[in-house]
Amino acid sequence: MKKKRDWRIILLEVVMVVISLIFLYPLFLTIINSLKSFSELMTDVIALPKKLAFENYSYVWQYINYPRLFLNNTVVTGLGLAGIVLISSIAAYKLARTKSRASSLIYFLCIMPMLIPFQSIMLTVLQMAKNLNLSESTWGLGLLYWGFGAPLALFIYHGFVKGIPREIDESATIDGASGFRLFFSVIFPLLKSVTTTIIIIDVMWIWNDFLLPLLMVNGSPATKTLTLAAYTFVGQYTSDWQYAMTAMVMAVLPSIIVFIFLQKYIVKGVVAGAVKG
């Protein structure tokens, strides 16, 4: 009886591993075809490359100016993230600690936008950004993410701050700390786990975001983001699949590498974010 059960588990395990390999097969095909020459790719897509065509990479690297794109993505994501964490955490703290009508109203106004789909306002957001000179600039794009990311971050922080006892504030006040100093030296460190969650969700979102960058910074190569450049590049090279594949590998590889190293935290953060959000 016991033996039969083991045998079944092993079979299940083998089946699952096979399924997972088929599941990842498209990514494998993308990678091997990014290393083939045009003629080799056209004759057989599923065969392994006979000779590794690294020149695809050097060509695409230069053509799309990869280092520049990487820098742009980093600036947008970093600036967006720093702002979201800062403005949401301080507001969440104050709003959770102040019991007044104004406080509840502001909290409500700030989390309501979670219900507004981006497509409903995309045209007017673009116009507003043009008026404020925030379009066609990586910094401007980063700034816009403050507002777009703040409602969810505020919501998550707010729920967490409510669980921090007021006595902590009070004892810090006796020690002479107040205002921002009290917040950053005493409260903010206590928010570390939520901050990690917010960082993980928002990095994945901003780094890969497509529609907002498409509208805001699509005009010039100097301001494009990685996803955006890969999108335009593939649009131009619909027949030269080997270059298209290379561009895609270059666009997704940073995410995959980060995931391999931080897998545990990313999965945990995503779950925590969903459960709280």
Added chain:
Amino acid sequence: MKSGRRRAERLEFGAFTLPILVSIIVVFYYPFMMTIRYSLTQWNGISKHPKFVGLDNFKQIFMGDANFSNAAWFTIKYALAYIILVNVLAILLALVLDMKLKSTNWLRAAFFIPYILSLVIVGFIWKFIFMQGFESLGASTGWGLFGLSWLGEQNLAFISILLVSLWQSIGFYLVIYIAGLQSVPDDLKEAATVDGAGPVRRFFNVTLPLLAPSITISVFMALTNSIKVFDVILSLTGGGPGGTTYSVAYDIYRDTFQNNLYGYGTAKALILFIAVLIITVIQLTIFKRREVEA
């Protein structure tokens, strides 16, 4: 003295909350008001003064806009199929991964990886697989399945979009369900075994009810994401074949940015907002009611 302290408190309250208020007003409330305004106009985006037309845009959308009604049907069909499939498949996978297999960590990572990739890129990768990859796979296996026109035939294109969306996001739902299953106490499952419940009955009577919170979250997320589907269609089918795979979000994008119907497009955008609002409110009420019962 007292009023001085109160003023200081007010100042501090302002300093902590003003940044978020300004950021949110700038990207949400101001554009939202402008959306309402433009939806009542006829405007190509270039002329200085949009022409006020009252509710004409809305009349036109509801009376006879085949593009919009097709896109709405597509979105509803897609959302229903996606919500059901992604949740059923994720629960099944989660049950297997919860059995403490030796490869659980690998399996979880493998299924999660596509979720960290950009949807536009995922769409392109699959376009390549459907167009080039399937040709080679068909040649080497001889299976007719690979010979079908997965992006060129209306119903198959719908299935393709659905499959690619499921492929990209199932890992997310999977980890939520795994977390949910781990919070089901083992002794509860064991108690049910002792009572003589078979695995199927145990699942429906013990596990599934305890998974209710995870199901609520997942259905909510699946709904909000599927109703706004855009990126993956843009890169996978581009709305084709013959304009049959436009979603509502994509239809709005087409009208505003490709056909320069700014007033008309924003009217559609407003309808999308109201639809999302109603669906969310309904869902939250059901959710609240269930919570009270539990």
